[in-house]
Every structure is written in structure tokens, then in C-alpha cells.
Amino acid sequence: MSPPVTRSRLSSRPAAKAASAKRGSHSKSLAAPKTRDADRSRAAILDAATDAFAELGLAGARVDEIARRAGVNKALLYHYFGNKEALFVAVLEATYARIRGAESALDLERFEPAEAMTKLVDFTWGYFQEHPEFIHLVNSENLHRARHLAQSERLHEMHHPLVERIREILGRGVASGVFRMGVDPVQLYITIASLGYFYLSNAHTLGVVFSRNLLSAQSRGARRRHIQEVVAGYLRPEIDHA
Amino acid sequence: MSPPVTRSRLSSRPAAKAASAKRGSHSKSLAAPKTRDADRSRAAILDAATDAFAELGLAGARVDEIARRAGVNKALLYHYFGNKEALFVAVLEATYARIRGAESALDLERFEPAEAMTKLVDFTWGYFQEHPEFIHLVNSENLHRARHLAQSERLHEMHHPLVERIREILGRGVASGVFRMGVDPVQLYITIASLGYFYLSNAHTLGVVFSRNLLSAQSRGARRRHIQEVVAGYLRPEIDHA
Amino acid sequence: MSPPVTRSRLSSRPAAKAASAKRGSHSKSLAAPKTRDADRSRAAILDAATDAFAELGLAGARVDEIARRAGVNKALLYHYFGNKEALFVAVLEATYARIRGAESALDLERFEPAEAMTKLVDFTWGYFQEHPEFIHLVNSENLHRARHLAQSERLHEMHHPLVERIREILGRGVASGVFRMGVDPVQLYITIASLGYFYLSNAHTLGVVFSRNLLSAQSRGARRRHIQEVVAGYLRPEIDHA
Amino acid sequence: MSPPVTRSRLSSRPAAKAASAKRGSHSKSLAAPKTRDADRSRAAILDAATDAFAELGLAGARVDEIARRAGVNKALLYHYFGNKEALFVAVLEATYARIRGAESALDLERFEPAEAMTKLVDFTWGYFQEHPEFIHLVNSENLHRARHLAQSERLHEMHHPLVERIREILGRGVASGVFRMGVDPVQLYITIASLGYFYLSNAHTLGVVFSRNLLSAQSRGARRRHIQEVVAGYLRPEIDHA
DNA sequence: CATGAATGAGATTTCATTCAT
DNA sequence: GATGAATGAAATCTCATTCAT
Incomplete structure (x- = not known):
């Protein structure tokens, strides 16, 4: 597995120009x-x-x-x-659209609660790794206090389904006794995101601070397991002292 | 409680003017x-x-x-x-020195493992809240791939004690049966930081995305409890199936 | 004859505006x-x-x-x-190109050795007089130890023909018995240049030092004759004591 | 012979500080x-x-x-x-005082005309080589059209003796038949200076232009001989056509 | 649709000089 | 006589943006 962050090419979105073979004297479709x-x-x-x-x-x-x-x-x-700011807004919108699109494709409803949660955690961690541009852009936007994001109207609707999906999984898990009760889906999603996002976003400073290479394949594997353990550990129901 | 982020004044560091009592008593004009x-x-x-x-x-x-x-x-x-960059480096160094200094003052060794951990989690969450400048500066530095931080030599030594302190608490907790075994102190510290840092750092975008005010006193209180639960839940020993 | 150095306008290069006849005849506004x-x-x-x-x-x-x-x-x-330095390099290149271009136009090969030499000496003296900017720029560049000139690759080739031309004149002169033998063309060119360049370049300090106006028409005429005498005197063959 | 131009130390003037042995706790003279x-x-x-x-x-x-x-x-x-300019004026004055002082010490009157002339030429060439700071400073001052030098009153008197000395040598040489007649001492001095000064002052650009190292010991030796030949060749009396 | 030329405002940085002791 | 602190003015360079075609 190669390191996900490269200097010359941050994103792995489908390249816009590759498709066009220098466009000959005649365009294909008339x-x-x-x-x-x-x-x-x-x-x-x-x-x-x-x-x-x-x-x-x-x-x-x-x-x-x-x-x-x-x-x-x-x-x-x-x-x-x-202008530059409007371009930035457009970039942000497209960026959020991509992650939410990929998320929807998971079809979490098809899986048992525990497995669905594992899949969500893995997806989130995986996406952040493969899309450093997402992290960097969101960080930038936070530096600006979400000033640009607030201008977009398509965002709320984009995120509503995500919350509902998590709520549904949690409900099923509580019903079948595998999850603890009373978990707020937004809170949980933020936590799932935190554990991966912060690690990757701050890998450089943390690496210097702790004198460790946090981006090696091995380190990233260890982090993935740790995140799964934290989420699973948290969601375990309280021990019954009956 | 008022929101901790204000536009005109981000930091709550000790004001510079106060620090200068060094000029002897014969300072002419007051x-x-x-x-x-x-x-x-x-x-x-x-x-x-x-x-x-x-x-x-x-x-x-x-x-x-x-x-x-x-x-x-x-x-x-x-x-x-x-120049500007060297000034930025100086700012970063001073910023890290402050948080590590405050952390040392906690004297976690004096407390029972569970209580020590609670205190560390609370301190971290509290510090991030009271010091938005810390979060913003570290984010900025990550945008630059820790290029400036890497120039500082005092950083490693500054952080070594932190890791050792956590390792010691974990060790005592395992010995007394209140913590699970095999937890990596660096991994755990990153997790503790994640849960608060990400929430605060990304409060603006998350707020827009989930249509919630994440910085209200109530929301912040809820997050504090959630973080404690996540950490405690994770550290709980596995259930004994005897 | 007016003094060749004026404060507001040092150069007598072809004005830039004149050069642009390249815009086709359909240039809209004149x-x-x-x-x-x-x-x-x-x-x-x-x-x-x-x-x-x-x-x-x-x-x-x-x-x-x-x-x-x-x-x-x-x-x-x-x-x-x-940047400023690169602009300076461009100026230097153009400046050397101009003097070598004018020199080539002399067609010294057409003349008897003695006359060709007189023409070269006159040209050099004349060019330095009419192009104080050449002297000033070259002086500046020497102050910088030719740091900028060394970056230019076109310079060597620009100067090779000059040396060859002088060598050829000297050869013919020796053959016909009007010049002494064993004269190094580079050494001679440097001498020819010295006698005029130094006089003009240092006219201001020398004028103060010797309390003479060295830039009056009369003084300049006297110098021209002196230079011709020095070069001719040097090139005279040794007296034959047979 | 070591190269006369070194980057770190341009001048070989008596160092001002060397004399003071870090001045102990007590100054020598009370x-x-x-x-x-x-x-x-x-x-x-x-x-x-x-x-x-x-x-x-x-x-x-x-x-x-x-x-x-x-x-x-x-x-x-x-x-x-x-201020800076006044400091520059002081530097110039001291610099000219040094060369004229050294010149006076030659006592040219004691020698036969031809030998005296050879000595003067050698001294001039030698001084320029050993004092690159002289050349650089004079060049700088010429860039400023001798604006600063003109402010100094001590300069004229400093240079009068030089001209008289050359005139005297020329007179004796004409009388004894070894020099041509009608040579202007100022013109001649300028020529003697030219041949060395220009070579050294422009060594960097000329070196690039002619692709030769003009500052090697060998090159400088060749130049010295060339200068002596040029001056001697010029001063030779015209051939007697009797 | 697309472009190369051009710009105004403002950014960082430099530097000769003065102040207060 | 000597110093470290401080400054105003101006230098080089940058960059988002517009113009003319």
C-alpha cells in the first residue's frame, strides 16, 4: 500500500483532462x-x-x-x-457531494447492525485516507468559520440521509441487544469521523511531536484496528449485574 | 457561559505587558x-x-x-x-510549550487510574475549548505539513513526559483490573485529543452540515459527557465469560 | 560638439517605439x-x-x-x-550585442593593416564616447565580478570573431613589415579598449584630480590623437640596426 | 605570488584592530x-x-x-x-592619500629617465594589483560623477607633485635622446594608469568575454610585460630619416 | 468560447537614521 | 564615548482581477 499523500497530486478524483485526447480538428459529437x-x-x-x-x-x-x-x-x-472565493465554494460543494455519494453506495441497511457499523467505520477511515483533499479542504473551510459552506443550500439535504441511516442502525442494534442505549447518532458520527480525521489531518504535527511516522502502512493499520476497538468498545452494552 | 471563540481576541494567554516586572525598581516613568x-x-x-x-x-x-x-x-x-515564517515558528513553539506546561501541572500521578484518566480527558477538552488559538495554529501548521515544527528541536523532549505519564496510568489501571490490557499510550492520547479537537476544530462545518449549533453551552456539555463515555467504554476490560 | 554625457538620457540606442513596425498594416489606431x-x-x-x-x-x-x-x-x-537581476542580465546581453554588432559592420578585412588598425582604434574610442551607457553598465557588472554575465551563454560566441579579426590584421601587418611580431590580439584589444575606456570612465575623478576638464571637445580630440600614437608607436617594428 | 583579490578581505591596508591586543583591563598609556x-x-x-x-x-x-x-x-x-555619504567621502580621501604617499616614496628623481619610467609603470601596475579596493572605490566614485571627490579640497595639492615629477622625467629623457618629444605628462600618466587599471578593473567581464582567466599569475605577468612594451614603444623617439 | 496583455492595490522586507540612556 | 531600541520611508515583489480582441 502506497502512502496516500503525494505532493504533486493530492486528489484521486477522476481526472478531467485525461478523457480528452487533445481534441482533434473535429469534435466527436457534432x-x-x-x-x-x-x-x-x-x-x-x-x-x-x-x-x-x-x-x-x-x-x-x-x-x-x-x-x-x-x-x-x-x-x-x-x-x-x-472570483476566487466563489470558485472555492464550488470546490467545497463538489467535495462534499463526492463523499456523501460514496457513502450512500454502501447500502448499510442490508447488514446486521454490528457489521453495518464496522463497514461505516472502515469506509470513513478509508475515504479519509484516499482523499486527503477532503481533509485539507474542510480544514481550510473551518479556518474560515464555514463562511463559504454556509452559502450553499444543497448541503443540509445532502446530510440528512446519513444521520437517518445511523439512527436506524443504532435502533436495530439496541433492539437486538448488541448496542448500548441512548446513543446520539450525530454525536457518534462525529466521533467516528474524529478518530480518523484528526489522526490523518494532524499526522504531520503528531509525527514530529511523538517522533513516529504515523503514515507508514503499519501505523495506519494499527490505527484502523484501534478505531474499530474504540467504537465497538463504546457501543457495547453495559454489563448486566443481575 | 459565553462562546469561547471571539473574532477580535482568540487567545487567553497571559498578556505580555504584565510579564515585564523585570525592570528594576528604579524604572523612571511608570x-x-x-x-x-x-x-x-x-x-x-x-x-x-x-x-x-x-x-x-x-x-x-x-x-x-x-x-x-x-x-x-x-x-x-x-x-x-x-521574517514571517520564523515568527510563525516562534509562535508555534510558545504555543506547544503552554499546553504541555499546563498539562504537567495536573500531577496525574497522585490520582487513582480511573480518576487520573477522567482528569486528563477533561483537561484536554477544557484546554481546547479555552484555547481556540491552539487548534487554529496546529491546523495551520498541518496545512504546511509540519514544515515549521520540524525545525524546532525542543519539541520532542517537551512531549516525552506526556507519553510516559499516560503509560504509567494505564499500567496502574491494568494492574488494578479497571483498564483493559494492551493499550498503546500514544494511540490513546491521539484518540482523547481527536474526540475534542475535531469537534471544536470542525464545529463550523459540522454545524452547517448537521444544522445544529455545536458550540452552545448545552452542546458542549453533551460532547464532554460523550467523550468521557467513549474513553471509559473503550478502556473497560473485556467481559469475563467464566 | 556637446558633451556626450547627459543626466536624463544616457543612451543613444534606437528608440524602442520605432522598432515596432511588426504589427501588420491593419493596426487600427495610429x-x-x-x-x-x-x-x-x-x-x-x-x-x-x-x-x-x-x-x-x-x-x-x-x-x-x-x-x-x-x-x-x-x-x-x-x-x-x-526580477531586477534578471532584467539586469537582459540589459547586459543587449548592450554587448550592440557593440559587437556595430564592430562587425566595420568590415576591417577590406583595408590595409595600418588603416584597419586606425579604424578599429577610432571606432572603439568613438563608440565609448557615444555610448556612455556601455561603460557604466560594464563597470557595474565588474563591481559584481561578472556574476550576471557569467550566466549568459551567447557571449563567448559573440566575441570570438572580434579576436579572429584582430589576429588576421596583425598577421597581414607583420607579413608586410609594418607591424612588430609576436603581438597577442587579446592583449592588444584590451590595450586599445583601455586607453579610451579608462579615460572616459574615469574622466570625472581624473578631472578633479588633475584640475582639467577632460570632456571638452578639445581634450577629447587630444586624447584621440594620443591613443592613435600610442597604438601606432607600440606596433612599429623594432628599429633594424643592420 | 598570491592572487590579489580575495573575497573576504579586499584591502591590504594596515588593519586598525590588529594593533590592539584586546585592550586589557588597563589601557597602556595612562x-x-x-x-x-x-x-x-x-x-x-x-x-x-x-x-x-x-x-x-x-x-x-x-x-x-x-x-x-x-x-x-x-x-x-x-x-x-x-552619514553614509560623508563616510564615503572620508574613505575616498584616505584611499587617494595612500596611493600618492606610496608614489612619493619612489624617489624617481634619483634614476635615469628610462629606468625611472619603468619604475613608475611597475609601481602603478603593482599598486593596482595589491589594492583592488582602490580600483573599486574609484569606479564607484566615477559612477557618481566624482560628486563626492569634488567636495574634498585636499585632493588637488595631493596630485600636483605627481605631474611635475613625470614632466621632469620626460624632460630629461628628451634631452638625452631616449624619449620622443612633445609628450603631455598628464596624458601619459593617464595612459600608464589605463593599461593596468582597465585590465584589473574589467578582469571579470573580460575573462568571461574572452574565456580566459586574466588573473592567473601567468596572465598578470604577461600583462606587466605588455604594458612596459607599450609605454616604451610609444616613448621611443621617431626613427631618424636622415 | 477563449486569450494574452495589462494593472492597482497591497504584500513582505530593507535600510539609513534617530532616540533615550 | 558608547550603546541597544526603535522607526519612517521606501524598496522589491505578488496577486486577484480586468481589458481588448
């Missing part, structure tokens, strides 16, 4: 050649911006560099997105 | 406007820089503004610290 | 105020920089002033040249 | 301890300034660095010399 180019440019910009903002934050990223990486002119970037 | 006291100026700059970097990050903070807030000339800032 | 012509802007910057560096040296010249004189924004200057 | 310290500080500043201005020019040298090298406080430098 129906909508203009639109396809426009979409492609937009996507390329968004992609480059995601990388740049993740790497350097909102203040640190350079519009010049984003345009260069996207292979388009700066003016076009402004044409499509208005 | 209300000297132009300072001419190197220590005081240095401290004022460090203080202002801590606020600014915490609020806006390394890239976002402005040297001009830091000097203004410190009440000194920009040139003096450069005279003392060399 | 007196476009905002240029939008990259070549013209580049040339204007180079031109202004040549003046400024010649007048004040690398350290003394001001980027602000160069941009102002070129009629462009500072940012554009940085866009084209990167 | 009579004027204060004065001696003052002189020492002044000399140290002048010395450091000479190095700095020679290395970097007036604009390039830093007052901070001069004070540091002199081992004194910046304020003291200002106390003694007023």
Missing part, C-alpha cells in the same frame, strides 16, 4: 461541440482548483497556478466562476 | 509610552502574532497588522524575528 | 495610448532599464522608476523579466 | 586612554567602510554591516561621520 468543450474547461478548472486549495488553502492557492494546471486562461476561470 | 524594553516588545509581537496567525493562518495574517497590534514598528518585528 | 503590444512593452522596459542601470548601477536603480519611464506597470516588468 | 579608544573606533569604522564600499559600492554597502565589521555601534558611526 450535436454539441461547444458545450462539451465548455464542460471540459469547467471541470478542468474545478479539478485544478481542488488540488490547489487542498494543497495550499484558500489564501495560499494562486489563481494563476490554478489556470495553468487547468490548461486554460485566467480570464476563462473568472468567466465561469466569478 | 507609564512610559515608547517602550524601549526589548523583552516587552518581543513578547508583544509574539502575542499579536499568535492572535493573527490563529485567526487567519500563516498566509492570511498580515505582518503590518501584527506590528500594529503589538504597538511596534514593522522593522522591529523583522529585527527580532527575521 | 496613436494607441494603451499599447497591448508585448514586443513594444518589452522593448520599452529594456530601454528604460538600460538608462536606469547605466545611470545608477544595479543597486541604485529603482524598479518603480524603470516601469514609470517605460510607461508600463511594475507588475508587467516582473511578468516579463522575473 | 595619559590619553579615551582619545586612543576614540581614534581606534574611528579607524576601525573607516577600515570596515573601505572594505564594504569597495566590495559593494556606495549604494550596495550596508551601514549595519560596516558597524558590525568595525565592532562598534551604528550610532557611533553616525556620531563620527554624520
Whole structure:
């Protein structure tokens, strides 16, 4: 397993440009050649911006560099997105949409409560590992007190199903006696996220502080097991002293 | 209880001016406007820089503004610290020194294992709440992959005692049968930190995402209890199936 | 004849604006105020920089002033040249290219050895007089130990023909008995340059030291004759004592 | 023979500080301890300034660095010399005084004309080699059009004897038939200076331009011989066509 | 749709000089 | 005579953004 963080390429999203073979003198579809180019440019910009903002934050990223990486002119970037902050908002929305989409695909309802929970924990940890850009972008946005996220209206609806899904699993687990009672699903989700997110997000400082390489394959494996144990340990019902 | 994060004043560190009682009794004017006291100026700059970097990050903070807030000339800032990045390093060092100093003062050795652990969890949660600048600065530094922290040599030694203290508590707890065996102290500390740090650090985005005010006094109280439960739940020994 | 050194305008290079006839015949407005012509802007910057560096040296010249004189924004200057030093390198290269270009145009091969030498000496003296910016720039660069010139790769090839031309003249002169034998062409060129360059370069201090105006038309005429005599006197073959 | 130009130490003037053996707890002479310290500080500043201005020019040298090298406080430098330009003037005066002093010590009157001339040429070449700071400072001053030198009143009188000495040698040489007639002593002195000064002053650019190391011991020896030949060749009387 | 040219405002940093003791 | 602290002004350089085509 290779380390998930690489300098030159932070994200593992589907590359926007790879698909277009330098577009020959004629576009493939005669129906909508203009639109396809426009979409492609937009996507390329968004992609480059995601990388740049993740790497350097909102203040640190350079519009010049984003345009260069996207292979388009700066003016076009402004044409499509208005300004740097609006571009950042677009990047955030797309980023959240991706994680929630992947989560939905888990179909947790099909599994027993304990297994469903294990799967959720693994997915979350795995996603954070494979998507360092998610962590970096969310950190950046927190530095700005979620000022940009607050502008998005699609977000609430995006997250409602997640909470409901967890609530449902917890309910089934309590009913079958494998989970303790009274667990708040939001609280639990935050905890699940915490245990992986903080570790990865702060791996660099923690690594220096504790003189350990926290990103080696071995360290990450140990962390995965630890997280599963913490969640499972917490969810165990209290011992019955009858 | 008021929310701990305010825009104009992020930190609650001891004010720099107070610290300077070193000038002997023969200090001429009691209300000297132009300072001419190197220590005081240095401290004022460090203080202002801590606020600014915490609020806006390394890239976002402005040297001009830091000097203004410190009440000194920009040139003096450069005279003392060399450049913006070196100032950031100085801020980080001082910030870590403060939290580790406060931690040492807990004297956890005096308490029973369970109580010591509760105290450590409470301290950590409490410190993060009262010191949003710590969280923001560490986040910023992680954005830079701990590049600046790596330059500091005093850090390792600063953190060694922390790990040893936790290891000792765990050992006593296992011996007296109240803790499970085989817990890695570093892993556990990261978990304790995670549960509070992530919640506070990401309170803004999480608040938008889950449409909840996570920083209300009530929410924070609930989180405190949840964290204690998670840690305690995890540390509980396995049920004896005899 | 007016003194060749004037404060406001050191160079007599072909003005940048004149050079831009490249924009096709369909150039809309004849007196476009905002240029939008990259070549013209580049040339204007180079031109202004040549003046400024010649007048004040690398350290003394001001980027602000160069941009102002070129009629462009500072940012554009940085866009084209990167930084002040790189601009200085570009100025040096262009400056050497001009003198070597003018020299080539002499076609010394067409003349008898003695006449060719007289022409070369006159050209050199004349060029130094008419191009005080050459002297000033080269002096500046020597102050920097040719650090910038060493970065240029085009220089060697630029100077090879010069040496070969002198060697050829010397050869012919020895063959026809008008020049002494064993003269090193590089050594001779340095001497020819010395006699004029030093006089003009140091005219100000020498003028003060010897209480003479060395830049009057009369003084300059006298120096020209002196230089011709020195070179001719040196090249005379040894007296044959047969 | 060691190379005359070294980066760390440009001048070979008597070091100001070497003489003072760290000045023990008691100054040597009880009579004027204060004065001696003052002189020492002044000399140290002048010395450091000479190095700095020679290395970097007036604009390039830093007052901070001069004070540091002199081992004194910046304020003291200002106390003694007023400002940077005045310090530069003081450096120039001292520099010219040194070369004229050394020249006077030659006692050229004692020698036959041809030998006296050879000695003068050798001295000039030798002095320039051993005192690169002289060349650099004079170049800097020429960049400023002798603005500072013009402020010094002691200069004219300093140089009058030099011209008279050369005139006297020339006169004797013409009388004894070894020199040509009608040579202007000022013109000749400038030529003698040119041939060495330009070579050394421009050694860096010429070295790059001609791809030769002009500062090797061998190159410098060749130049010395060439200069003697040029001067001697020029001074030879015209061939008698009787 | 797309671009290269150009810019204004403001960022960090430098440096000669003065102040207070 | 000497110093460390402090500064104002100005330098180089950056960067988000707009213009003209």
C-alpha cells in the first residue's frame, strides 16, 4: 500500500483532462461541440482548483497556478466562476457531494447492525485516507468559520440521509441487544469521523511531536484496528449485574 | 457561559505587558509610552502574532497588522524575528510549550487510574475549548505539513513526559483490573485529543452540515459527557465469560 | 560638439517605439495610448532599464522608476523579466550585442593593416564616447565580478570573431613589415579598449584630480590623437640596426 | 605570488584592530586612554567602510554591516561621520592619500629617465594589483560623477607633485635622446594608469568575454610585460630619416 | 468560447537614521 | 564615548482581477 499523500497530486478524483485526447480538428459529437468543450474547461478548472486549495488553502492557492494546471486562461476561470472565493465554494460543494455519494453506495441497511457499523467505520477511515483533499479542504473551510459552506443550500439535504441511516442502525442494534442505549447518532458520527480525521489531518504535527511516522502502512493499520476497538468498545452494552 | 471563540481576541494567554516586572525598581516613568524594553516588545509581537496567525493562518495574517497590534514598528518585528515564517515558528513553539506546561501541572500521578484518566480527558477538552488559538495554529501548521515544527528541536523532549505519564496510568489501571490490557499510550492520547479537537476544530462545518449549533453551552456539555463515555467504554476490560 | 554625457538620457540606442513596425498594416489606431503590444512593452522596459542601470548601477536603480519611464506597470516588468537581476542580465546581453554588432559592420578585412588598425582604434574610442551607457553598465557588472554575465551563454560566441579579426590584421601587418611580431590580439584589444575606456570612465575623478576638464571637445580630440600614437608607436617594428 | 583579490578581505591596508591586543583591563598609556579608544573606533569604522564600499559600492554597502565589521555601534558611526555619504567621502580621501604617499616614496628623481619610467609603470601596475579596493572605490566614485571627490579640497595639492615629477622625467629623457618629444605628462600618466587599471578593473567581464582567466599569475605577468612594451614603444623617439 | 496583455492595490522586507540612556 | 531600541520611508515583489480582441 502506497502512502496516500503525494505532493504533486493530492486528489484521486477522476481526472478531467485525461478523457480528452487533445481534441482533434473535429469534435466527436457534432450535436454539441461547444458545450462539451465548455464542460471540459469547467471541470478542468474545478479539478485544478481542488488540488490547489487542498494543497495550499484558500489564501495560499494562486489563481494563476490554478489556470495553468487547468490548461486554460485566467480570464476563462473568472468567466465561469466569478472570483476566487466563489470558485472555492464550488470546490467545497463538489467535495462534499463526492463523499456523501460514496457513502450512500454502501447500502448499510442490508447488514446486521454490528457489521453495518464496522463497514461505516472502515469506509470513513478509508475515504479519509484516499482523499486527503477532503481533509485539507474542510480544514481550510473551518479556518474560515464555514463562511463559504454556509452559502450553499444543497448541503443540509445532502446530510440528512446519513444521520437517518445511523439512527436506524443504532435502533436495530439496541433492539437486538448488541448496542448500548441512548446513543446520539450525530454525536457518534462525529466521533467516528474524529478518530480518523484528526489522526490523518494532524499526522504531520503528531509525527514530529511523538517522533513516529504515523503514515507508514503499519501505523495506519494499527490505527484502523484501534478505531474499530474504540467504537465497538463504546457501543457495547453495559454489563448486566443481575 | 459565553462562546469561547471571539473574532477580535482568540487567545487567553497571559498578556505580555504584565510579564515585564523585570525592570528594576528604579524604572523612571511608570507609564512610559515608547517602550524601549526589548523583552516587552518581543513578547508583544509574539502575542499579536499568535492572535493573527490563529485567526487567519500563516498566509492570511498580515505582518503590518501584527506590528500594529503589538504597538511596534514593522522593522522591529523583522529585527527580532527575521521574517514571517520564523515568527510563525516562534509562535508555534510558545504555543506547544503552554499546553504541555499546563498539562504537567495536573500531577496525574497522585490520582487513582480511573480518576487520573477522567482528569486528563477533561483537561484536554477544557484546554481546547479555552484555547481556540491552539487548534487554529496546529491546523495551520498541518496545512504546511509540519514544515515549521520540524525545525524546532525542543519539541520532542517537551512531549516525552506526556507519553510516559499516560503509560504509567494505564499500567496502574491494568494492574488494578479497571483498564483493559494492551493499550498503546500514544494511540490513546491521539484518540482523547481527536474526540475534542475535531469537534471544536470542525464545529463550523459540522454545524452547517448537521444544522445544529455545536458550540452552545448545552452542546458542549453533551460532547464532554460523550467523550468521557467513549474513553471509559473503550478502556473497560473485556467481559469475563467464566 | 556637446558633451556626450547627459543626466536624463544616457543612451543613444534606437528608440524602442520605432522598432515596432511588426504589427501588420491593419493596426487600427495610429496613436494607441494603451499599447497591448508585448514586443513594444518589452522593448520599452529594456530601454528604460538600460538608462536606469547605466545611470545608477544595479543597486541604485529603482524598479518603480524603470516601469514609470517605460510607461508600463511594475507588475508587467516582473511578468516579463522575473526580477531586477534578471532584467539586469537582459540589459547586459543587449548592450554587448550592440557593440559587437556595430564592430562587425566595420568590415576591417577590406583595408590595409595600418588603416584597419586606425579604424578599429577610432571606432572603439568613438563608440565609448557615444555610448556612455556601455561603460557604466560594464563597470557595474565588474563591481559584481561578472556574476550576471557569467550566466549568459551567447557571449563567448559573440566575441570570438572580434579576436579572429584582430589576429588576421596583425598577421597581414607583420607579413608586410609594418607591424612588430609576436603581438597577442587579446592583449592588444584590451590595450586599445583601455586607453579610451579608462579615460572616459574615469574622466570625472581624473578631472578633479588633475584640475582639467577632460570632456571638452578639445581634450577629447587630444586624447584621440594620443591613443592613435600610442597604438601606432607600440606596433612599429623594432628599429633594424643592420 | 598570491592572487590579489580575495573575497573576504579586499584591502591590504594596515588593519586598525590588529594593533590592539584586546585592550586589557588597563589601557597602556595612562595619559590619553579615551582619545586612543576614540581614534581606534574611528579607524576601525573607516577600515570596515573601505572594505564594504569597495566590495559593494556606495549604494550596495550596508551601514549595519560596516558597524558590525568595525565592532562598534551604528550610532557611533553616525556620531563620527554624520552619514553614509560623508563616510564615503572620508574613505575616498584616505584611499587617494595612500596611493600618492606610496608614489612619493619612489624617489624617481634619483634614476635615469628610462629606468625611472619603468619604475613608475611597475609601481602603478603593482599598486593596482595589491589594492583592488582602490580600483573599486574609484569606479564607484566615477559612477557618481566624482560628486563626492569634488567636495574634498585636499585632493588637488595631493596630485600636483605627481605631474611635475613625470614632466621632469620626460624632460630629461628628451634631452638625452631616449624619449620622443612633445609628450603631455598628464596624458601619459593617464595612459600608464589605463593599461593596468582597465585590465584589473574589467578582469571579470573580460575573462568571461574572452574565456580566459586574466588573473592567473601567468596572465598578470604577461600583462606587466605588455604594458612596459607599450609605454616604451610609444616613448621611443621617431626613427631618424636622415 | 477563449486569450494574452495589462494593472492597482497591497504584500513582505530593507535600510539609513534617530532616540533615550 | 558608547550603546541597544526603535522607526519612517521606501524598496522589491505578488496577486486577484480586468481589458481588448
